[in-house]
Amino acid sequence: MNDTATHTPKQETPEKPAAYPQLRLRRLRAAPWIRDMVQETHIRVTDLIWPVFVTEGTNIRQPVTSMPDVERLSIDLLSEEVKEAAALGIRAIALFPVVPAEKKTPQGAEALNPNNLICRAITALKKSTPDMGIIADVALDPYTDHGHDGLLRDGKIINDETVAILCQQALIQARAGADVIAPSDMMDGRIGAIRKTLDSAGFQELLLLSYAAKYASGFYGPFRDAVNSAPFLKGDKKTYQMNPANGAEALREVVQDIAEGADMVMVKPGLPYLDIITRIKTTLNIPTFAYQVSGEYAMIKAAAAQGWLDYDSCLLETLMSFKRAGCDGILTYGAHHAARLLRNNY
Numbered sequence: 001m002n003d004t005a006t007h008t009p010k011q012e013t014p015e016k017p018a019a020y021p022q023l024r025l026r027r028l029r030a031a032p033w034i035r036d037m038v039q040e041t042h043i044r045v046t047d048l049i050w051p052v053f054v055t056e057g058t059n060i061r062q063p064v065t066s067m068p069d070v071e072r073l074s075i076d077l078l079s080e081e082v083k084e085a086a087a088l089g090i091r092a093i094a095l096f097p098v099v100p101a102e103k104k105t106p107q108g109a110e111a112l113n114p115n116n117l118i119c120r121a122i123t124a125l126k127k128s129t130p131d132m133g134i135i136a137d138v139a140l141d142p143y144t145d146h147g148h149d150g151l152l153r154d155g156k157i158i159n160d161e162t163v164a165i166l167c168q169q170a171l172i173q174a175r176a177g178a179d180v181i182a183p184s185d186m187m188d189g190r191i192g193a194i195r196k197t198l199d200s201a202g203f204q205e206l207l208l209l210s211y212a213a214k215y216a217s218g219f220y221g222p223f224r225d226a227v228n229s230a231p232f233l234k235g236d237k238k239t240y241q242m243n244p245a246n247g248a249e250a251l252r253e254v255v256q257d258i259a260e261g262a263d264m265v266m267v268k269p270g271l272p273y274l275d276i277i278t279r280i281k282t283t284l285n286i287p288t289f290a291y292q293v294s295g296e297y298a299m300i301k302a303a304a305a306q307g308w309l310d311y312d313s314c315l316l317e318t319l320m321s322f323k324r325a326g327c328d329g330i331l332t333y334g335a336h337h338a339a340r341l342l343r344n345n346y
């Protein structure tokens with residue numbers, strides 16, 4: 001019997017997808033042009049936010065030992081670096097102050113000094129790079145002598161009195177010229193309270209980026225070195241930062257913060273919590289950010305320094321994973337370097 005005469009092409013239906021040998025997925029990987037054409041996710045320099053550390057003085061440049069290539073910079077040098085970042089296409093930075101030990105107190109009063117380091121830095125940077133988005137962190141940990149993000153009383157972090165202070169901290173940073181207020185303290189109700197304070201002071205336009213799902217993580221170690229809070233921190237932050245075992249609770253945090261007026265939410269750390277990013281994005285479809293934190297950066301850098309990993313490709317691979325998971329923006333200490341790689345069409 002003549003086989004060809006009765007042959008009908010196989011219909012590919014969803015019920016019966018093509019299979020090998022008709023289907024060969026390697027065809028789509030055979031050459032750079034086709035690989036690039038079918039690439040599902042893209043990373044752009046405009047997705048990146050660069051966290052930077054500012055310190056007192058002039059012409060000061062101090063390396064952070066546990067974060068190779070990250071420096072604490074005085075405002076004058078930081079302004080130059082931020083100009084360079086702008087030239088590379090970076091559109092936003094997140095500012096963190098290194099507060100000298102003598103300015104740390106139990107109540108963190110320096111957080112409310114309108115002429116403190118962070119406020120002077122915001123104002124100076126807004127002047128030297130007006131188009132750069134400036135994200136200001138709201139939390140008390142750089143300013144307290146116990147290293148906690150809130151007020152400590154009888155061994156407990158007290159929520160509502162802390163929130164009242166955070167509102168004032170947000171307000172002075174808004175007045176200094178911040179574009180985004182980013183509360184990283186994890187107190188209950190702070191987003192609503194800060195929104196109300198900002199609105200009634202005429203800052204209705206100011207953006208709020210909530211560190212909504214911030215976990216009590218071991219990956220913050222190098223950051224605490226960088227901002228000099230590690231030697232001060234008493235105990236841990238588990239009564240306010242989230243249990244790494246919890247995912248549904250992250251959604252509750254996010255839903256609450258959005259209801260209180262957050263424009264954007266953040267998941268922190270990044271790589272160990274990609275599932276949380278995806279759950280937020282797929283269930284709520286809101287602007288979602290990830291913070292690739294200091295410990296994540298240090299891991300890649302340390303392995304690269306040993307020659308065990310290739311820094312450039314691993315950095316870009318991690319950034320791509322955040323985008324694939326559903327992120328809009330990514331905070332990464334590698335932003336400056338990634339911007340160079342992306343510019344060179346890595």
Ligand code: PBG
Nearest residue numbers: 139141184219220223293294295
């Ligand atoms: C504290 C704060 C932390 C980070 C950003 N803001 C550390 C902490 O919660 O102890 C960590 C960032 C990083 O590790 O890169 N408000």
